[in-house]
Amino acid sequence: MVLQAFLPYSLLLGTALAGSHLSRRQDGPVDPGTAADCTWYDTARDKSYTCQWFEVNWGLSHQDFVSYNPSVKDDCSGIKVGNSYCVEVNHGTPRPTSTPTSTATPKPSPTQAGLIDTCTTFYMAVAGDTCDKIIAKYGTFTSAEFLTWNPAIGADCSGLQAKTYYCVGIPGTPTTKPSTTAPPTGVPSPTQSGLISTCNNFYMAVAGDTCDKIVAKYGTFTSAEFLTWNPAIGADCSGLQAKTYYCVGVPGTPTAKPTTPPTATPTGPSPTQTGIISTCTQYHKAVDGDDCAGLVKQYGTFTLDQFLSWNHAVAADCSGFWLGYYYCVGVPGTPTPTAKPTTTPTATPTGPSPTQTGIISTCTQYHKAVDGDDCAGLVKQYGTFTLDQFLSWNHAVAADCSGFWLGYYYCVGVPGTPTKPPTTTTPAGCAGAPTPTQPGAICACRTWHKVANGDDCVTMEKQYGISAANFNKWNPQVGTTCSTLWLGYYVCVGA
Template sequence: MKVSTHLFAQLSLFAALGSAYLQDPPTTADPNTVSDCSWWIVAASTDTCEAIADANGISVSDFELVYNPSVGTVCALNVGQSYCVERNFGIPPVTTTTTTSAPTSTTTGNGITTPTPSQPGMVSNCNKFDFVNPDDSCSAIAARNGITVVQLSEWNSAGEDCTSLWGKVYVCVGVIGASTTSTITTTSTTTGNGITTPTPTQPGMVSNCNKFDFVNKGDSCSAIASRNGITIANLIEWNNAGTDCTSLWGEVYVCVGVVGTSTTLSTSTTTTTTGNGVSTPTPTQPGMVSNCHKFDFVNKGDTCAAIASRNGISVEDLVLWNSGGTDCTSIWALVYVCVGVLSSVFANTSQAK
């Protein structure tokens, strides 16, 4: 499972002896591997770049040239070495440019000195600026300046969902005559359904929500869904989070339960015996195939890649046997899933951390 845009990216610090990653590799990794790696595989002798990329939902070119430049187009894998298969918990960074100009400044008609280079289309009454570092997210920029992502988008012509913000430029984070101080202190409102709603909340959240969770720095959509016993599909639907959960905001409350829907999953283990004679533990993933003969419990924080890897199957098999939806986004947490079916042969293509 991969997770979402406006969540906070972590800056990587380079030292003379190597790089600091968001998640440490389980074995040795090439120093040229991307610094914001958040998930790794350990290469086996039977691995191919195509198989690894496919199992982890990334393109071969990204795996070979972007995430792991040492691999190259010849797919030079070293058995036992760690390779990156996910960046920044699946959260896309703010779009960056190749601007290399040193910051200078100009004075506009409002008497405010404006540093350059600056975001195209920035408002003329700006009185506070911030520099967009590589891997900054819109939510991170907004949070450190006490404003909302909506304000950041509006003052910088950044487009809907802040998708047009440039990197390595100065952006406007305050305007003349506007109060830009915000707080994440919890307040609440009571809606027509009688449920007290904490604020700030995710834009477009459903009105019949009865359970909320705060999105912390570094949270992924899969982590939020897992700790609340819901699916990523639920999280997307209830929070207007866009395709693949890419529009979920950071440092806001999101909906993780709605009136009339049970989202609490029991973790007590019982078993039933189906027509194939195999004892099936419960609770199980909805839509699981009937010819399953091997099961695994989905713990909080598990990813599809991790579940598949520890059971020697592919993510595609996991999705197929469990009605896992596109990109494995409908796998539930705190249930048993099918990791083996009668008359199937398993082939492990990669080892996850």
């Protein structure tokens, strides 16, 4: 193994001595303070990549390795799996006696956490931007590279925020778009089996995508063609998977949507997004504070599923809902609202900052996320709402609590939300039960447990050696997902 590791370094050294300077860019995050004149990086793939591994395989002294990588201490602590580390400076030749002036590009503000340290080109996102739009605008990097440089945006791009700077170039990134329109020769990964071999244009599906949405997004091929190119999705589109690439073009496929307007609703308002239903008879222009759930409540004449089916560009989590655009809120047969609201919603227009996009417009109470907080913890801490309610008020947060950011404010109350958990009374015949007890807990309980910070259903079941079925039977209102377990209340753990 050591001989194999030395081989590329010896080849590099021989090439450098011959007069050619090769450099290897990092493929992972680089710690701050890494040598500015680093010309070769290697990445810690797993925990076996220690100081000794780097030093032996690259012929470095321990002093040189820690001097190139100041985040690594003398005792070798500080190495992170997935990060790239400097193993050569100045192309392997002695450094000049004077330290070169740093040419690092100043980082603008604001940015998001995790931004790659070696970024040289920045872009400030504007309202209406998507990851695909930014990648197409520059044309010098891939979706995977953009996500690597800006990990906070998330694989589905739900973390992208307007008025925030993102990295769009690192050393070695082309400064102009390729001048040729020839299709790429490589196939991205992952794909599904059966993908047509002549594909020359690919799209990575995101959460909330459907076949109809993708067809409408491009507008250059039919549903039948999309299925022919991607047979693994199935005729009912049930095989479509997020974070997977699909073919959206073969030789001869148009590169732009038809310029002729749709025949339906020729006098419809503008601007609208692609995929709006052709039979729309009523529109709503999105203003500040609007969201999908809010429109459903405001009109009261359609469901959220109907709204999404009329506006294909909008995802199930309301991402893709753009300020200033018109959306369909009625088709033939949709009831006419009995009365439109005469006043604007009383939604805390002066709510705290920062918040994420998609927060419900009628929020009346906020919580600032601190270290140790998570979604389930807030549900337990307040005890006045469920996890489903919390997610419906904070659309930027996913069901697994990804997208929950430290230091940001989240909605924990809307009109009608109790200000504290309901008080409980001891049922008749349960004089020995402690208070306060979890609502719904059985009366004939022998052993009680007071819920403490960090408790959940699984830990209590293990602690007392009881089954989940029994715990749920004794405490039915906690729920099978443990979403309404209240901090400081007694639950039954033995009957």
